[in-house]
Amino acid sequence: MTPPRSATTxxxxxxxxxxxxxxxxxxxxxxxxxxxxxxxxxxLRPFEITAGRLLTAAALVWLLGRLNGQPFLPRRxxxxxxxxxxxxxxxxxxxxxxxxxxxxxxxxxxIVYTAPIFVTLFSATLLKEPIAGRKWLGVLxxxxxxxxxxxxxxxxxxxxxxxxxxxxxxxxxxxxxxxxGRSQRARYGLFTYTGAVYGLAGLLTLPAAALTFTxxxxxxxxxxxxxxxxxxxxxxxxxxxxxALRRTHxxxxxxxxxxxxxxxxxxxxxxxxxxxxxNEVAGAGxxxxxxxxxxxERPHS
Numbered sequence: 002m003t004p005p006r007s008a009t010t011x012x013x014x015x016x017x018x019x020x021x022x023x024x025x026x027x028x029x030x031x032x033x034x035x036x037x038x039x040x041x042x043x044x045l046r047p048f049e050i051t052a053g054r055l056l057t058a059a060a061l062v063w064l065l066g067r068l069n070g071q072p073f074l075p076r077r078x079x080x081x082x083x084x085x086x087x088x089x090x091x092x093x094x095x096x097x098x099x100x101x102x103x104x105x106x107x108x109x110x111x112i113v114y115t116a117p118i119f120v121t122l123f124s125a126t127l128l129k130e131p132i133a134g135r136k137w138l139g140v141l142x143x144x145x146x147x148x149x150x151x152x153x154x155x156x157x158x159x160x161x162x163x164x165x166x167x168x169x170x171x172x173x174x175x176x177x178x179x180x181x182g183r184s185q186r187a188r189y190g191l192f193t194y195t196g197a198v199y200g201l202a203g204l205l206t207l208p209a210a211a212l213t214f215t216x217x218x219x220x221x222x223x224x225x226x227x228x229x230x231x232x233x234x235x236x237x238x239x240x241x242x243x244x245a246l247r248r249t250h251x252x253x254x255x256x257x258x259x260x261x262x263x264x265x266x267x268x269x270x271x272x273x274x275x276x277x278x279x280n281e282v283a284g285a286g287x288x289x290x291x292x293x294x295x296x297x298e299r300p301h302s
Contacts, residue, residue: 021249024241025257031238033264037272038234041226045218047098050227052210055094055203057231059196062240066192075189075197086181087201093174095206096167104164110262112168114147119176120255127180132252132295139294143256146287149280179251186247195240256292263288 042050063073075083100109117140125131132140185194245254263285270276 021245021247021254022257024245024248025254028238028241028245028254029257029260029264031241032234032258032261033268035230035234035238035261037268038226038230042223042230043218044215045223045227046210046213046215047101048095048206048209048213049215049218050230051094051098052203052206053227054231054235055090055199055206057228058236058239059200059203061232061236062192062196062199066190066196069190069192071190071193073193073196075193079188083197084201086178086198087205089174089177089181090198090202091205093171093178094202095209096171096174100164100167100171102164104161104168108161108165109168109171111148112165113171113175114259114262115144115169116172116175116179117143117252117255117259119173120179121252123176123180124183124251128184128251130183130250132250136252136295139291140252140256141291142294143259143288143291146284146289146291147259147262149284149287175255179246179255182243183246183251191240191244191247195243199235199239253295256295259288260285260292 039050045053066073074080097109097113100113121132121137121140181198182194242254242258245257
């Protein structure tokens with residue numbers, strides 16, 4: 002991937018003002034509904050939910066794109082590149098879901114949200130947008146905070162190791178997904194880009210969904226939850242996240258996105274009566290401190 006040309010004035014780390022941060026915060030609000038909606042979508046199987054929400058999100062974004070006059074598909078010469086973006090997106094979602102069949106939710110979340118490390122590395126190597134050395138401390142504090150929040154416990158066996166490796170694949174794919182979204186900001190409109198990526202990712206996950214088809218799950222409540230999961234955390238949330246990637250360094254957008262876990266904990270408390278544990282409160286606080294360390298700019302001398 003090569004950094005796009007843009008007439009917009011950017012800072013040394015690729016940020017373009019506070020708009021990207023605000024968009025990422027809005028994305029987190031939408032992201033945070035995902036655990037609740039996925040829970041309500043049971044007994045549909047994970048791959049059915051993944052394919053359904055990706056294709057629902059694609060339909061929403063394509064509609065918005067048509068209303069805004071954006072093309073439905075990328076240019077023919079870029080179709081292969083977009084197929085790669087769709088594969089990365091499908092790999093992120095599918096690897097995370099598969100990891101839950103082998104390891105604990107705590108292990109999976111803690112590893113998937115090491116993604117800011119990979120985003121930072123990929124931004125520097127693929128987009129030539131490094132962050133200041135001092136901001137690495139904030140990245141590491143955020144990742145450690147997410148581990149504490151998730152209740153990471155080092156209990157390891159062969160099955161858990163397989164699940165943890167799948168979660169690591171998901172984290173790496175999330176890093177690539179993030180820099181891919183930023184790399185295309187000057188080449189395609191937001192709705193053309195996200196609609197094509199969601200749609201291709203949904204098509205790529207359809208075979209796994211067909212293999213795990215659950216006829217008993219197709220009644221109103223699961224289907225409404227599936228529709229909501231496609232429209233809110235994915236259609237709205239990931240599109241806002243991709244909009245944020247166009248306006249700020251990918252590391253900043255991704256660090257803020259980690260607070261999906263915190264938002265999910267809060268919604269679980271409000272809607273499901275699940276009271277946060279001390280580690281969840283402490284971990285959320287650590288993660289927020291880490292994000293602040295990255296966002297706070299050193300005064301110019």
